[in-house]
Amino acid sequence: MISFSNITFIFRFLPAFLIVFYVTPVKFRTWTLLLGSLIFYLVGSIDSVGNFKMFPALLGAVVVNYLFARAVRNAEGKKKKVFLALIVIFDAVMLITFKLLGQFVDGSLIPIGISFYTFKMISFQADSYNGKIDSKPLFKDVAAYFCMFPQVVSGPIMRFSDYSDNLELIPGASKSSKEEILANIEDGFKYFIAGLAMKVLLADHYAMLWKEIGTIGYESISTPFAWIGAVTYSLQLFFDFWGYSLMSSGIAVMLGFPFVVNFDHPYGSASVSEFYRRWHATLGSWFRDYIYIPMGGSRVGTVRIILNLLVVWLVTGFWHGVTLNFILWGIILFVIIMCERFIVFKLPGVLKTIVGRFNVLVLIPLTWVIFAISDAGMLLNYFKRLFPFFGAGIAVNDNDYIKNLGIYGGLLAVGVVLLIPHVFKFIEKHRKNPLIMICLFVLFWFSVYSLTNSAGNPFMYFAF
Incomplete structure (x- = not known):
């Protein structure tokens, strides 16, 4: 199901998700997007390599990056740069390590989409450090941005500002009509x-x-x-x-x-x-x-x-x-x-x-x-x-x-x-x-x- 050109995805997951997404109350829709994306990734991982080894890597990276982003925002001076350097090094080393393991040990050790969601995470950290992300995003927003199923496997690499700027444009978030949703x-x-x-x-x-x-x-x-x-x-x-x-x-x-x-x-x-x-x-x-x-x-x-x-x-x-x-x-x-x-x-x-x-x-x-x-x-x-x-x-x-x-x-x-x-x-x-x-x-x-x-x-x- 990890592939969009899959009968199960086209006729089961996608229509079911759209129905659940739009019947969910507006304030919980980001949670719906996050949960649906995690299910998509977990099931896809099991279908692809027969186990869920890829799933903990994604979850761990999401949590670590969110915590470091908070530390970067709250720190000042040299501490701010140190925290940024540490999380960028962490993301880069994670990507390089899995790439090498996948190439020289076992191909199933490469988490699906790691090249894409790692780059999303690095851009998020850099933009947060440079003040391009004004608000203090909630965990659900950051996690949904990293994991959103249309992009988690092979991109595109959307910036968080593009994601967050359009959160209020999600149909229903601004009380959009049924005609707009359709x-x-x-x-x-x-x-x-x-x-x-x-x-x-x-x-x-x-x-x-x-x-x-x-x-x-x-x-x-x-x-x-x-x-x-x-x-x-x-x-x-x-x-x-x-x-x-x-x-x-x-x-x-x-x-x-x-x-x-x-x-x-x-x-x-x-x-x-x-x-x-x-x-x-x-x-x-x-x-x-x-x-x-x-x-x-x-x-x-x-x-x-x-x-x-x-x-x-x-x-x-x-x-x-x-x-x-x-x-x-x-x-x-x-x-x-x-x-x-x-x-x-x-x-x-x-x-x-x-x-x-x-x-x-x-x-x-x-x-x-x-x-x-x-x-x-x-x-x-x-x-x-x-x-x-x-x-x-x-x-x-x-x-x-x-x-x-x-x-x-x-x-x-x-x-x-x-x-x-x-x-x-x-x-x-x-x-x-x-x-x-x-x-x-x-x-x-x-x-x-x-x-x-x-x-x-x-x-x-x-x-x-």
């Missing part, structure tokens, strides 16, 4: 359906093609098929996580919270730098606000800027995983962004645009290959097939790409079309149009049918 549920469900379709009808089918490439063997595919594979994995990752983000934000809208934009059509970017401001935007802004800017950001000399960005991208790589490919992925993106900053951005307008688009549409998919393949030897084989003039490997079937384009070409074309920003923006703008609503209705039941006839794939970012 309108929020309807609007949120439209986003949920769009995300579900992206996950089930696109990403899961791209996963089948990517798996087929792995089954053949990276050293045995043709060069055209290798490039199709790079595009396929890029689309799989994008629609898997964009789909999750739409579903997550849609559920939040059903509860009366504002829609959180986590993906802002990144493949429409004119540079890799812009791409990562628009890809997983809440994570990017987190790194900017809590690592890059505190180290001096762009207000320092050139050498320090380079060092600051290197640290950010090394941490980004490690946040995704402790294997070498993630660190290499982060370093390569750092190099590309440095080249853009000091070379590409100084080119004449048209040339700058051409190079920037090339970086996004060609280099980004190549970096996703590094992101996808953790084994160094297999990764090298894949790149040798992408660029066969380096030798090594002979395609078992030079026409393998023709066969697979015949099977998956239509789905790949749909994915490429949806990368165009204006296409989705048009659909979003006209989502109340009866024709769009009929299409969403059809997509929902197609997605449900697909789910009932498959084992179901977990969202890719659950692994991070």
